[in-house]
Amino acid sequence: MLRYALKRLGSLLISLIVASLVIFFTLEVVPGDPASFMLGINAQPETLEALREELGLNATKAERYLSWVTGLVTGDLGISYTYRSPVSEIVAERLVISLPLALYALILTVVIAFPVGILAATKRGSLTDVAVMGGTQLGVAIPNFWFAMIMVLIFAINLRWFSAGGFPGWDAGFLVAIKALTVPAIALALPQASILARVMRSSLLDTLSEDYIRTSRAKGLTKRQALRRHALRNALIPVLTIIGLQLSFLLAGAIIIENVFFLPGLGRLVFQAISQRDLIVVESVVMLLVFAVIVVNFLVDLAYVWVDPRLKDRT
């Protein structure tokens, strides 16, 4: 297990380094000078030069890359060109909205998808199964931001159960904050839950047709016992893979959903940063999200071995 984990850790580090190179050098080719953007067209050449020096824009690309990466590791992401405050502070302020939103949506996804997928698989061909498959087919096809708008229309405007947007902040109390994130999280979760329920169903159907399930039934286990002791665990591998992939979609989706609900998270930050050409913020947010995706996939790889120890020998 340890050797396997170390090997995966090695490839995790390589992925992170390559990703940081890709992000840095993609955004480095941007035309225009952040210093002149910050100071406007009437800036004195000396002031401009001083600011360029202060922002570290006069160093070579390699030096700037190294200082950026060192900053990433130490948590010093530099100074935002437009906010004039440390990027790490701005990002941290926004992250406390986007990350809980994505995690909340992930929990909802799993909580909805598992029972629904298991129900459909165990009642294969029944009316329930047909309804689940039809419903998930719709769920997969719905654009989540549109679904969010429809939910606002129904639950915020007509029924007045929730506010139509905005975020009171975690200081307002945990429950108040969670309530503000509930509709956005449902909107994010529904399409992903539909996908996951379908994967759960088909994976479980595959394992339920295996010989060892028949054997366990022959030994006298009830259908439910066979399902719980043997089928579910073996069906989890493809399900875990999809959950890992989904977290990246949830993080990216959170950026979009934040727009519908006017949530001041990473999404709004990054779109503002793009329009203001505040590249250091864009770089940091993109790197943060890519980092999250790579780390999650690493954890999923480790979880495989936990779920199915046979996989260890194959590595």
Added chain:
Amino acid sequence: MRNLVLGIALTALFVLGALVSFVWTPYDHTVLEITNKLKPPNGDHWFGTDQYGRDILSMIMVGARTSIAVAIVAVGIGIGLGVPLGLTAAAWNGSVLDEIIMRSNDLIFAFPSLLIAIMITAVYGPSAFNAIIAIGIFNIPVFARVTRGAALSLWTRDYVLAARVSGKGAARISFEHILPNLMNLLIVQGTIQFSLGILAEAALSYVGLGAQPPTPSWGRMLAESQTLFMLAPHITLFPGFAILLTVLGLNLAGDGLRDLLDPKLRRVAR
């Protein structure tokens, strides 16, 4: 089979709408008629009018062009680059080349198309073209992976062995024997990626990273409706249903095609 027919019918409806819009739309979608704004669906304007008095049905028809064009080209990029990469990786399975291709794939998977679009837009500014590139790049590893997986199992077949014995090289076998046998799988995966492309284009346009005015796009119609849909829900409902039904149609067609072409593909595709 029922799914396939329904899926193809829905898809055909939107493709037809897009094609017809080149020669005819109920109204000119660029003409603003402020006196007629936010009218609910009626006899003259079947889907109503938007905040500038434009006919929503006409805009949806023209918007279908953008969605379909972006998705087609993005799938084309995915197939054009992903399939050769997947074939190469399978032909030289276990080699350094295979390793490099597959690890690069993993890396691209860490960049959801939205992030690629954010990066491209930060550099070159927003446009439909950038949306195509962003979605296209994300499609490459999808096709590479599917192709490699299926090609690996084909390489163990007797007819491939026969071709090797007759002296054909790996590249020639890949194109003459492996690729034709992958066509069904690629058609199915292409349909799925096409529908994902339509969803991604809508999302990118919605946040302003896709098609720019005056190019009509379903995603941007939704973005523009955002502050007004409480007063006039129809301006949100129709573009949303257009996306939903197109994607649903493509998914149903994809599932139907998979069952029709080869029921066993279900396993391979995963």
